[in-house]
Amino acid sequence: MAMADASRILQTTLIPTFSQNPSHCRTSNLSYHHCSFKRFHRIRCSSLYTAATDSQSAAGTTAITWGCDVDSVENASALQQWLSDCGLPPQKMAIQKVQVGERGLVAMKNIRKGEKLLFVPPSLFITADSRTYAFSGFGAVNDRSGAVKSEASLANSSKWSNYISALPRQPYSLLYCSEGFSTATPCNFRTRSELDRYLEASQIRQRAIERINDVTGTYNDLKLRIFSKHPSLFPEEVFNMETFKWSFGILFSRLVRLPSMDGKVALVPWADMLNHSCEVETFLDYDKSSQGVVFMTDRAYQPGEQVFISYGRKSNGELLLSYGFVPREGTNPRDSVELSFSLKTSDKCYKEKVEALKKQGLSASQCYPLQITGWPVELMAYAYLAVCPPSMRSRFDEMAAAASNKTTSKKDTRYPEIEEEAQQFILDACEASISKYSKFLQESGTMDLDVTNPKLLNRKVFLKQLAVDLCTSEQRILFRAQYILRRRLRDIRSGELRALKIFDGFRKFFS
Known part of the structure; x- marks a missing residue:
């Protein structure tokens, strides 16, 4: 609300x-x-x-x-x-x-x-x-x-x-x-x-x-x-x-x-x-x-x-934010985790990409939801834009438009020439987020609640348990996304390797 x-x-x-x-x-x-x-x-x-x-x-x-x-x-x-x-x-x-x-x-x-x-x-x-x-x-x-x-x-x-x-x-x-x-x-x-x-x-x-x-x-x-x-x-x-x-x-x-x-x-x-x-x-x-x-x-x-x-x-x-509870892990089919992405300021086309995003009401840093079943096409479009080289600057506006959820078209446009880089971009953000969750969950067992008022003890314990439950469920989604991305990258790279071997075989045959 x-x-x-x-x-x-x-x-x-x-x-x-x-x-x-x-x-x-x-x-x-x-x-x-x-x-x-x-x-x-x-x-x-x-x-x-x-x-x-x-x-x-x-x-x-x-x-x-x-x-x-x-x-x-x-x-x-x-x-x-x-x-x-x-x-x-x-x-x-x-x-x-x-x-x-x-x-x-x-x-x-x-x-x-x-x-x-x-x-x-x-x-x-x-x-x-x-x-x-x-x-x-x-x-x-x-x-x-x-x-x-x-x-x-x-x-x-x-x-x-x-x-x-x-x-x-x-x-x-x-x-x-x-x-x-x-x-x-x-x-x-x-x-x-x-x-x-x-x-x-x-x-x-x-x-x-x-x-x-x-x-x-x-x-x-x-x-x-x-x-x-x-x-x-x-x-x-x-x-x-x-x-x-x-x-x-x-x-x-x-x-x-x-x-x-x-x-x-x-x-x-x-x-x-x-x-x-x-x-x-x-x-x-x-x-x-x-x-x-x-x-x-x-x-x-x-x-x-x-x-x-x-x-x-x-x-x-969202349920925790408004209603103060977290469903039991794995019971919410609508569960998702928001993942934060940012353009690299070192990108040679950084300013051009930011301008393309601004036209769509977006900024250099965006959050997109990941579900256990996957992620939205807008996220993939943002990833393409983030890794897009200067030689493809004519596509910046097209990618930025696809990255906006304001567009009526949900066409899943692909750019095979930068597919590997885009998948790796999402994987890097995913794994960086996983490390934060892992750190919190590892430390939560020994976390000092710092309760000076005994009347607040149950409230502190309750909040901490809710945080553990939320982080566990969100990390579960990230692990699933990590598995999918690693498998896709493996297939892309193994496919490229097979193509290179075939090409090398032809080259040796005709030499």
Whole structure:
């Protein structure tokens, strides 16, 4: 999910729009939208939030908590009752513990293949258009008094209190990978250090850093322009970095994109309790006939079985970045690893090649995805351009166009005269990346977690294990690519050798 989508939902739905005349703020009718859904997985971790609120209390800031431990039965029951009271029709599923520290929707009755489930009505959606100020990890606007109150102080009087109480107090998000994160410490430096240690080999590291910096940058901008100037409306105990991270963690992991509503995004209570499986293809969408968010099962379920959906055709790295889990190795057919490539500055045609790439919106350095089944034709075209000699400069624009994924044609154009050099170019990048993964995996067993706060131990161990799982799966793809490339180069070179032997034989025959 794009940062812009999360930011728009947060600022228009979770954060009340500031006005000198708050009485103009109204809650409009909820509109209905859909998304492909995302959630957390697997291991339970001790809450980093506890440590953060401890530090806030020590500094004299009142700690306000939202959410619950993810295995809370009481909060799950309260959520189900609230949903029923709000119009959710009887369901064939219920929230249950499905693994240690994890909740999911479990079949209570026999469910047939092809059956529609959920039917969450639009009145329960939370979208950027709905301006549902009652829901907020930060606060709520009271239309009569114009005062901003924290959801904690609203308690059961808030319409959304049962939903908020059932959300995880600690989203499994890379936003929380930095120890002791607070408004007093720039997160980009502390988080960057930890991500460098755990995700050094993976390209997902840079995307994680960019996301973290986007979130903290958004908060710092709002604090400078709004929060600090109106402390009575935006009290620090509510509008602080910790609650901001919590809200974005919830958005990144739970927003659903609804294709039938032009790809609009929404928070959909109840639907966001479904977990992901790489083995299913079904996804959430808005159904006009039933007027609610539904999904159609692609297999049958017996009572007691957990029901799954797909969060989309995402790599393990993308699933970790947004949802905080990594599927078991070898179970994700959509898994891929991004490999970085760069033109050599020593290339005599470096400037010409860069210009050709710029025409296509590309740069001298590019990343392309590798899957266990191979790589895109765009990568091969980039490799051809990278090794292309000056004698073939008339082909630079053609190769650059083929290297862009913006082109409608996916023709796999080959240049036999530089095929060996292009394959070797990809192999070199592949093997350089493999060495980084190998180094991390070899050192991970003895890596010092540097945990000064015992409350953070589980979080540190969890993040480290996720990094190991991700690097193992990505290295597996690279090993496969290495094997294919080495075999192809061997065939090319053995073919050339046979041709040379035949030519030499003819030469000797006629001499």
